[in-house]
Amino acid sequence: MAAMDIANHLRRHKKSLTRARTEIWRILTQSEKPLSPNEIHRRLNTPKANLATVYRNLRALQDVGLVREIDLREAFKRYEAILAGRHVHHIMCQVCGRIDKIRHCMIQDMANAIQKESGFTLEDHYLECFGICPSCQPHKTEAQGA
Amino acid sequence: MAAMDIANHLRRHKKSLTRARTEIWRILTQSEKPLSPNEIHRRLNTPKANLATVYRNLRALQDVGLVREIDLREAFKRYEAILAGRHVHHIMCQVCGRIDKIRHCMIQDMANAIQKESGFTLEDHYLECFGICPSCQPHKTEAQGA
DNA sequence: ACAAAAATGCAAATCGTTTGCAAGTCTCAT
DNA sequence: ATGAGACTTGCAAACGATTTGCATTTTTGT
Numbered sequence: 001m002a003a004m005d006i007a008n009h010l011r012r013h014k015k016s017l018t019r020a021r022t023e024i025w026r027i028l029t030q031s032e033k034p035l036s037p038n039e040i041h042r043r044l045n046t047p048k049a050n051l052a053t054v055y056r057n058l059r060a061l062q063d064v065g066l067v068r069e070i071d072l073r074e075a076f077k078r079y080e081a082i083l084a085g086r087h088v089h090h091i092m093c094q095v096c097g098r099i100d101k102i103r104h105c106m107i108q109d110m111a112n113a114i115q116k117e118s119g120f121t122l123e124d125h126y127l128e129c130f131g132i133c134p135s136c137q138p139h140k141t142e143a144q145g146a
Numbered sequence: 147m148a149a150m151d152i153a154n155h156l157r158r159h160k161k162s163l164t165r166a167r168t169e170i171w172r173i174l175t176q177s178e179k180p181l182s183p184n185e186i187h188r189r190l191n192t193p194k195a196n197l198a199t200v201y202r203n204l205r206a207l208q209d210v211g212l213v214r215e216i217d218l219r220e221a222f223k224r225y226e227a228i229l230a231g232r233h234v235h236h237i238m239c240q241v242c243g244r245i246d247k248i249r250h251c252m253i254q255d256m257a258n259a260i261q262k263e264s265g266f267t268l269e270d271h272y273l274e275c276f277g278i279c280p281s282c283q284p285h286k287t288e289a290q291g292a
Numbered sequence: 293a294c295a296a297a298a299a300t301g302c303a304a305a306t307c308g309t310t311t312g313c314a315a316g317t318c319t320c321a322t
Numbered sequence: 323a324t325g326a327g328a329c330t331t332g333c334a335a336a337c338g339a340t341t342t343g344c345a346t347t348t349t350t351g352t
Contacts, residue, residue: 157319162319164318195308201308221307222307222308264308
């Protein structure tokens with residue numbers, strides 16, 4: 001998903017390419033981890049787009065398939081750019097909060113079993129993990145529940 | 147996890163066995179799917195415990211390991227009784243909202259790969275799925291995003 | 293450049309969830 | 323059984339993330 005594609009993506013869905021959207025896209029693609037609406041808002045150049053605009057645009061970018069919502073059981077959602085079609089899972093450190101991507105996903109292997117067990121077709125899923133990152137492992141004593 | 151265990155569980159954590167907790171536990175164990183705080187509140191016998199009490203007790207029951215929180219990307223969280231130590235995943239129908247349990251979980255098979263890829267220890271995870279349930283499959287056209 | 297469509301800023305509204313505090317209930321040792 | 327202390331509840335207010343109404347501004351396609 002090259003940066004230039006954003007305009008086409010939006011046009012295809014009758015959505016405009018605005019300064020706010022361009023900036024949000026830049027911020028998301030430059031971030032190494034999913035960001036909350038507030039974090040995104042903080043990183044906007046002045047004059048900052050309104051926080052409500054950030055929310056509206058995050059939804060718009062999701063609608064056109066450029067952005068995905070991540071829920072790490074915090075008080076808010078996080079968002080990340082979909083750079084490749086492939087989906088990604090995450091693992092968050094229960095001690096320091098560091099968030100890494102997990103590119104390994106065996107869900108396909110589970111799909112058959114799940115479909116057989118439940119009778120559902122499997123259209124989407126999310127898998128998020130919690131653990132202790134390498135830097136925090138020496139201190140591992142009791143991790144706060146996740 | 148027999149019903150009688152609830153008292154011991156609570157006592158072990160210096161928590162009282164109250165009418166509200168007993169009722170919430172009954173409601174959760176009798177439900178075939180995870181319930182929201184509001185749904186639980188609605189099912190309380192009169193005089194109904196306050197909704198804030200429901201929230202507080204759901205947390206208390208989580209603290210002692212009797213209840214688990216489920217996030218199906220709705221506007222609220224759901225809660226279910228932990229009847230066996232084994233964890234459970236869910237699949238929700240994108241058409242009618244039906245929620246089924248998935249007892250099949252291959253996460254253990256993924257654990258090694260994830261730990262190797264990320265360097266994290268894997269302490270917890272959640273996996274929730276979305277699809278189309280058998281009754282809705284004939285009508286399957288375009289499922290609203292999940 | 294224009295008219296129509298879409299987006300934005302701002303403030304107010306929503307809504308799930310949490311919290312302060314005074315009053316009520318439960319526990320446990322006596 | 324009973325009383326003090328610990329824990330819980332009800333109620334209303336507070337919170338925080340997210341959404342929305344509406345008038346104004348920007349973007350789009352022609």
